[in-house]
Amino acid sequence: MHRICKEVVRIEGAAKGIYAKGDFQKLSENIISTCEKINSDHIDMEKQLKTLQSSYDEALEKIASFQNKMTNVIEKRGYCSTSALAKIFTSIKGT
Secondary structure (H helix, E strand, C coil), X not given: CCCCCCCCCCHHHHHHHHHHHCCHHHHHHHHHHHHHHHHHXXXXXXXXXXXXXXXXXXXXXXXXXXXXXXXXXXXXXXXXXXXXXXXXXXHHHHC
């Protein structure tokens, strides 16, 4: 057996209330105003996302540059250490 929910607003009742008040024009204006606000907010959000993407790309580029510098330094230190160890090994072998 199906029972009608108490908290559900019937469309029929809501429509009669609007028609009785003559608020169709206000409703239309409200919908248009809401759509314009949504569009405006959407445009603002896109601008903010572009700015954020630009900042992200710049930070990513700086990180990649720093990573390359660190890799180069580590490779140079590794080469110096290897050559220094080779010299020590050679001198130990010679004695």
